[in-house]
Amino acid sequence: xxxxxxxxxxxxxxxxxxxxxxxxxxxxxxxxxxxxxxxxxxxxxxxxxxxxxxxxxxxxxxxxxxxxxxxxxxxxxxxxxxxxxxxxxxx
Ligand SMILES: [Zn+2]
Numbered sequence: 001x002x003x004x005x006x007x008x009x010x011x012x013x014x015x016x017x018x019x020x021x022x023x024x025x026x027x028x029x030x031x032x033x034x035x036x037x038x039x040x041x042x043x044x045x046x047x048x049x050x051x052x053x054x055x056x057x058x059x060x061x062x063x064x065x066x067x068x069x070x071x072x073x074x075x076x077x078x079x080x081x082x083x084x085x086x087x088x089x090x091x
Contacts, residue, residue: 005021005022005023006019006020006021007019007020007021007022008020009025009061010061011061011062011063011065011066012028012030012060012061012062013028013062013063013066013069013070014063014065014066016063016065018061018063018064020061020063025061025062026061026062026064026067027059027060027061027062028059028060028062029054029057029058029059029060030057030058030059030060031053031054031056031057032056032057032058033053033056034053037057038050038053038054038057039053
């Protein structure tokens with residue numbers, strides 16, 4: 001028996017199925033109604049997170065590739081580590 005309990009899930013960002021350790025994986029709080037983090041509108045703008053939105057939200061796993069990409073993106077955009085502006089909208 002390994003003490004590493006891996007599980008598989010789907011990356012919220014790229015939809016890739018990957019295996020991860022639930023204790024170590026990066027997760028993102030996602031509101032299932034909007035498929036966005038609470039406090040982020042579908043347009044990517046900020047708004048106050050409503051308590052009910054936070055309450056119904058669940059942590060979604062993010063694969064290491066996307067974590068790296070998000071970090072690079074936030075560095076390049078100079079906006080700091082923020083999932084709110086990522087993934088960048090295609091426009
Ligand atoms: Zn991913």
